[in-house]
Amino acid sequence: MFAGLKPTLARASRLARLTATGPDAWRGFALYAVVLGLNFVGVWVAIQLIAWNKAFYDALEQMNAAAALRQVGVFFALIALSAGSWLLADWLRKKLLILWRARLTGRALDLWIGNRAYWLMRPGYSAAPVENPDQRVAEDCRLFVDRLLEFTLDLISELVSLVSFVAILWALSGFALSFTVFGIGIEIPRYMFWLAPVYVAASTVITHLLGRPLKGHYFTRERAEADFRHALIQLRDRADMVAQSGGEAAERRRLDSRFAAVAANWHRLIRAELVQGLFGRPYMQTVLRMPTFFALPAYFAAAITLGGLMQLASAFSNVTTTLSWFIFSYRKLAEFVAVCERLDGLMQATTTLSPLPAAPRNIRRDVAEDGALRLSALRLATPEGRWLDVVPDRVIRPGRVFLITGASGQGKTTLLAAIAGLWPWGEGRIVRPAGRFLFLPAGAPVLGDGLMAAACHPLDPATLDTSRIIAVLSRLGLSHRLASGEGETGLAGLSMGERQRLGLARAVLNAPDWLLMDEATSALDLAAEADLLSWLRAELPDTTLVLVAHRIPSVLKTDDTLHIGPTDPERKLA
Secondary structure, X not given: OOOOHHHHHHHHHHHHHHHHOOOOHHHHHHHHHHHHHHHHHHHHHHHHHHHHHHHHHHHHHOOOHHHHHHHHHHHHHHHHHHHHHHHHHHHHHHHHHHHHHHHHHHHHHHHHHHOOHHHHOOOOOEOOOOOOHHHHHHHHHHHHHHHHHHHHHHHHHHHHHHHHHHHHHHHHOOOEEEEEEOOEEEEEEOHHHHHHHHHHHHHHHHHHHHHXXXXXXXXXXXXXXXXXXXXXXXXXXXXXXXXXXXXXXXXXXXXXXXHHHHHHHHHHHHHHHHHHHHHHHHHHHHOOOHHHHHHHHHHHXXXXXXXXXXXXXXXHHHHHHXXXXXXXXXXXXXXXXXXHHHHHHHHHHHHOOOEOOOOOEEEEEEEOOOOOEEXXXXXXXXXXXXXXXXXXXXXXXXXXXXXXXXXXXXXXXXXXXXXXXXXXXXXXXXXXXOOOEEXXXXXXXXXXXXXXXXXXXXXXXXXXXXXXHHHHHHHXXXXXXXXXXXXXXXXXXXXXXXXXXXXXXHHHHHOOOEEEEEOOOOOOOHHHHHHHHHHHHHHOOOOXXXXXXXXXXXXXXXXXXXXXXXXXXXXXXX
């Protein structure tokens, strides 16, 4: 029944340590202690209400109006205290939630971005790719912290209250239940006390047996929802391409397919919830009434008064409700198990990267002492294990213009990625200087939340002179874009040429020692390309330019050319 409990607890413990530890951890623990203390106030109020039940109903039975009225006042005082403590605890718990969520999210982002797991753990690059990492970081971190606080605070409070409620129930259950079965007299002393755990234990087993499929459905639900949301984001990002190609029908088919997975899992989930609810819902609606029915034999035997009956029923209800925490929380617990599995899976994957094993990762990387870049006996491979063409040995001196040419698919872009330190698959040696490298990839992707940020990426625009950024953008013919505002509005509808101009702005504003350009001006006309490359070289006279280009820029005097040409037919790695 509890076969999956140990791994779930291990995952939850690892995630909880990441959540609660770190700088200023005392703040979180202090908030937690205050919230827990306020929960104990609620426990104390519940205990007082048990005693209140006897006093109030005894007053009614005795027709004592003054005593009954006094108990009404006591009731509202207890409710005011309970409501006030609950509201304050809820407010502080939400403060703690965002504090711990920020810490866990920060840890997740450190692992996902810090060692380039986001790059290596993609489908086609890794033996164990992480699906929907955005959903795991954004949504699962929130859900984990929310459920962690809810379950641990509730569980501690329930355990403390259980001790009190059990003691009260024991004291109130001094009578026995007597009955005859097949002529045999049976007497169960303190039967109300023993009935509570038996009743809840049987209900717990039934709940778990009926609800076991829920965890898998919750896990799949989050994946399907994330896939659908990701497809919608892709449509937004590719709006121009879809419109220009008349691809609305194709996009609709893709979105319909993703949503069909959402709907199919939804139907499986609601069936599983219905099965679990066939027992769980009636149990929840009767658990507060059943104690009164169970205590009726003692009342009719005159072992207790009406007030005693209500007091006993209240104590029994509190015990069974507390013991029923697992039943009441079952769906949330199933969701929590799925969240732990997804989020811990992300964390573990980023600490033990597992690239595809088909290709070797034998590229030796050293630091050059003379500032030159050296490629020796270098041959690169795809992650799936296909060799690319051999890279001729070269020495690239600083400050030069170096051109890489060759037919499409021969590994030019891959070579730039290997020089940049990204590509691990292959063999040979790369000796790289210690200077700053900047890579302008093919396709001119726009990085950043707005035009200014995109022009400076990866630098923070706040660290640069705004007038300098504006001057560079104006020189590149992008000044009209500044009037569009920041954020997505300022980047909306950029043409390929404008994106490539924005890439040149990045190069100038970052002023790297080595600039790797992959078809970085292919969308510009010849006159614009000549003008902007001349300006780029004037702005960065000491920067080493390593260019991949099918069209050799006439304005740049290249110092050396490396041609990657066809070799033997493709072969799989041994």
